[in-house]
Amino acid sequence: MIEVRNLRKQFGSTVAVNDVSFRVQTGEIIGLLGPNGSGKTTIMRILTGFFPPTAGTAWVGGLSVEADSIAVRRLIGYLPESVVLYPDIPVARYLRFCGEVKDLTGNKLRERIEAVIEAVGLGEVRHREIGKLSKGYRQRVGLAQALIAEPALLILDEPTVGLDPSQVIEIRNLIRNLRGQSTILLSTHILHEVSLACDRVIIIHRGDIIAEDTAEGLNRRVQGVFQTLVRVDGPLPEVVGALRSLPGVDEVIEDAVPSDAATRLRIVSREGEPVRKAIARAIVDRGWSLIEVSPIQLTLEDLFVRLVRQQPSGH
Amino acid sequence: MNRTWALYKKEVRSYFVSPLFYVVAAVFLSLCGFFFYSDLNFFLQFGFGMDIIGNFFQLLFADMSRAMLITVPLLTMRLFAEERKLGTIELLFTYPLREREVYAGKFCAAATVFLVMLGATLLYPIHLYTVQPYAFTVVAAGYCGLLLLGLMFIGVGLFVSSLTDSQVVAGVGSVGLLFLLWSASWNEASGSDRVMGVVKAFSTFEHFSNFSKGLIDSTDVLYFVFVVVFFTNLTLRSLESRRWRGRR
Known part of the structure; x- marks a missing residue:
């Protein structure tokens, strides 16, 4: 067009x-x-x-x-x-x-x-x-x-x-x-x-x-990684252990919020969708209640600042 | 043609819903009415029995043309200046409209409302004719001159309006430019005979005076056509200047 x-x-x-x-x-x-x-x-x-x-x-x-x-x-x-x-x-x-x-x-x-x-x-x-x-x-x-x-x-x-x-x-x-x-x-x-x-x-x-x-592609380009928010009704140490052992998961970060009684974790991985699927399966297979699995978008404000910084000087 | 017609309708409507048109028309008609009365009074007191064309109508047309000089630019001043001020000109030039179509729509709209104003003044000579018949064709020539003069004022006014986004600047600028064109030959001692010959050839006053005497000379008609065409071209260039100036 x-x-x-x-x-x-x-x-x-x-x-x-x-x-x-x-x-x-x-x-x-x-x-x-x-x-x-x-x-x-x-x-x-x-x-x-x-x-x-x-x-x-x-x-x-x-x-x-x-x-x-x-x-x-x-x-x-x-x-x-x-x-x-x-x-x-x-x-x-x-x-x-x-x-x-x-x-x-x-x-x-x-x-x-x-x-x-x-x-x-x-x-x-x-x-x-x-x-x-x-x-x-x-x-x-x-x-x-x-x-x-x-x-x-x-x-x-x-x-x-x-x-x-x-x-x-x-x-x-x-x-x-x-x-x-x-x-x-x-x-x-x-x-x-x-x-x-x-x-x-x-x-x-x-x-x-x-x-x-795409918005997600830009995310990856500046960050090289995907982030996923996971909320689970389950014991924190076990959940962290189970998710850490999944292939593709690089990092599991505790992301507790006072207003949220569920276990909140931020998962850093090199792939998006496949890892999120594996996370959901692992949690359900262990009998915990899965409340939420959602991608965390790097705020585009961050993204923009990073992209501009990546530009060669003179621009 | 349809697109020009659409723009024409919009512009004519804008005139008739705005108080400005009614104020301008009221001023113009009041002035013309006053001139008709005072010039006729003059004729009755000092020239009765003499030639009505030279002693009344010629004076009346000259006075009416002065009334036009200050009112017609008030009709044209907003046509482009307002669009630029509002920013609507950006939309207008992204519609499938050519510059000349935009110009034609606006010119014809201004000409229409001017014709309405001028047409209303026909009441005076018609009334006079019912009281005392006279050679109407001579008056028709005078009106022909006023019409051509009005179209020329509109052409010049549109050009000045296309240069600025301020209606006041457009109005004042048009009156100034028209007055200069009008009066350029008034002081015959202001240049050598050769220079004054050229100045006279371009002076509006010289070309209008024949019409007010009841004479239609092709040179005079061509003069008005030339000025309108000349300023139309300048306006189109001015509208196109956004292409390289990058502003609206």
Whole structure:
């Protein structure tokens, strides 16, 4: 769906994107992760045809974003960062305008307006002017306009920034519900967010990609190990002994929490799934009650700091 | 075409729901009404029995054109400046819209509301005609001039609006630029004959005055067409500048 090759964008002497290449398959949900000013928005603006790259090429759906800019824009629904929409237009009328400029007409247009109003939950404010809506609702209108023409590719720039926690959850759920309908490229500087919604993460720092993997793969790459939380109703020394003897387990660390009466252990291993299966089997075979076996994700905050440190100096 | 039409509808609606349009229209119509009254009064007191075209309509059209000089830029100032200020221009240029389609939608919308304003002033000459018939074709030529002048003001106003994200700067800048174009040839001693010849050729005042006398000269029509086309091109270049400047 997206192919980006040696993309570079310079504004005067400022390099916003240095040399970026990546591919996104149809149907994937990809997170572009990086601190503010790392070049995420610039990459998105190039893909949406807002401005061309200084060097390199990008294709969306097999079309060049430069040569076939208008055709590419037809494939894309875009939600810019902290979108501000026309404040004096009512929601439904605004969505009609968006549909019309994307060449929807007649019944199809009416259907799509209803469908997106339904999908993002704008029914009760459909006749209200956008300027009078709360930030959460405005963000939904932004998402609705991006979805209006059933885009093959949805580009969302910081879709949850500035929202309160319940609105963040709503927007994330909306995005997850779109899985299977569109390929989604979303950017965020909230590291936790990508692990919740994305299949794959591309980490950008100062205009360069410093890592590209699944959230778990990135974990392993910086750490080289997997961590698993185990909660068992059983005698601590025996449980520790039994788990230590399992193949693949490197370390068993006691992880007691005052509020938790169960035996809590942190298992460090070189493999993820196979070791977790073996742990579950070992505990059940010995007649203890297994309460929980879950992977511990290294917080992406840690991960990001480590990845940046691993970069050669000069970047 | 559909896309331009969609944008046109949005812009026209924005005018009619905003108080600004009604304030601008009220000011314009009040000024024109006042000029009609005062110029007619002047004609009745000092020029009655003389040529109504030269002693009334010519004055009226000149006065109306001045009213346009301060009101039309107020109509165009928000068209691009507001989109840039709000950030909506980023969305607009990621829709499948070409710069020229965006421009055409906005230009036509401004032209439409201007036509509504100008059309309302037709009431005065029509009323006068019912009282005392006169050669209406001459007045039609005058309105033709006002229309071309208005389109030119819109073209210049859109260009200045595309340069800034401040509506006030766009409004003041447009009035300034238009006034300069308008009055460039007023002081004939400000340059040599050769220089003043060129200045006159580009001065709006020189080209408008024929219309207000009831004359439609192809040179004058071409002048207005040229200015509109020229500023349209400048505006399109200005809109495209985001490609290399990287800002909206």
